[in-house]
Amino acid sequence: MEHSEFSALYRRWYRPMLLYARSLTGDLAAAEDLVQNAFAKALLSYRAGGSVRAWLATVLRNEFLSQKRREKNVCCAIAGGRSGCRARQRSAGRTFGSGAAAPGV
Known part of the structure; x- marks a missing residue:
């Protein structure tokens, strides 16, 4: 894609x-x-054709979800591994790994 x-x-x-x-x-x-x-x-993934709006929205949503996964991984590392992270999520009233949507998703 040209500048x-x-x-x-x-x-x-x-x-x-x-x-x-x-x-x-x-x-x-x-x-x-x-x-x-x-x-x-x-810019790196552009392929001609299709809806530009849908393509941008998909890239944006995927970037948002990637950021949330990275944040979750940091939470787990700080909490002492996956079991500590799940216990922390349950105590907060959330379980992201059970198929429930994370807040804002």
């Missing part, structure tokens, strides 16, 4: 993707970071 094409996509889709990211994160600063990361990854 001018990407620049036009960025200008066109930044705000809608920021609104979507804000709905996922609940935080403007985190949403801005998420959108920046998603656009960088989108």
